Amino acid sequence: MQTVRDEDGRRYLLLKRSSESSRVRDPETGEERYLSNDAFEVVDGEPPLVAAASGVPESVRRVLSATHNDRSLGLLVELADRGPLSVLELLDSYDLCESDLLGLLTEFRAAGLVDEADSYGERGYDATELAREGVARIRDD
Numbered sequence: 001m002q003t004v005r006d007e008d009g010r011r012y013l014l015l016k017r018s019s020e021s022s023r024v025r026d027p028e029t030g031e032e033r034y035l036s037n038d039a040f041e042v043v044d045g046e047p048p049l050v051a052a053a054s055g056v057p058e059s060v061r062r063v064l065s066a067t068h069n070d071r072s073l074g075l076l077v078e079l080a081d082r083g084p085l086s087v088l089e090l091l092d093s094y095d096l097c098e099s100d101l102l103g104l105l106t107e108f109r110a111a112g113l114v115d116e117a118d119s120y121g122e123r124g125y126d127a128t129e130l131a132r133e134g135v136a137r138i139r140d141d
Contacts, residue, residue: 003043003051006035011043011051027055059134066111071096072104076113076127080135084117084126 002014004024012024012035021034043051053061067073075094079085085093090101105125108114113134117126127135 001048003046003048004040005043006040011046011054012040013048013051014040014042027052030055057134057137059130060137062111062113062130063134063138066107066113072107075101075104076108076131077135079108079114079125080127080132083114084119084124086119086122086124088122089119089124 004012004014004022006012010026012026014022014024015032016023017037019037021036022040023032024035024040025032056064063073063076067076075090075096078094087098087101090096091098094101096104105114108125108131109116112128113131114125114127117124119126
């Protein structure tokens with residue numbers, strides 16, 4: 001499989017090439033169609049799996065990449081729904097030790113999913129708009 005681009009710059013995954021036309025799939029819609037071989041070119045340096053992933057909204061990809069299990073996803077969902085929350089509120093509310101909590105929050109910050117925030121005068125964290133969008137999109141599907 002290869003990544004290809006048509007004359008308009010739209011990316012596809014090349015599924016099967018024949019002498020005159022080739023079957024391609026649109027990574028955004030999953031729709032397959034045939035294109036004339038002279039209507040597209042191979043995109044060097046873009047792995048097909050990266051092109052396939054590009055069909056998923058960036059906010060969802062970011063949430064999926066940063067949350068490794070239900071516990072970490074749940075923490076992000078709670079911050080999106082209830083944030084900002086102080087570190088003390090987070091420790092009191094959930095079964096996470098301080099090092100696990102801060103480890104997850106650090107990963108979320110690096111992914112651009114949470115920011116430090118004030119919560120009733122205490123240091124806390126809140127979900128970013130990107131995180132809220134990603135959680136909302138996952139819930140809609």
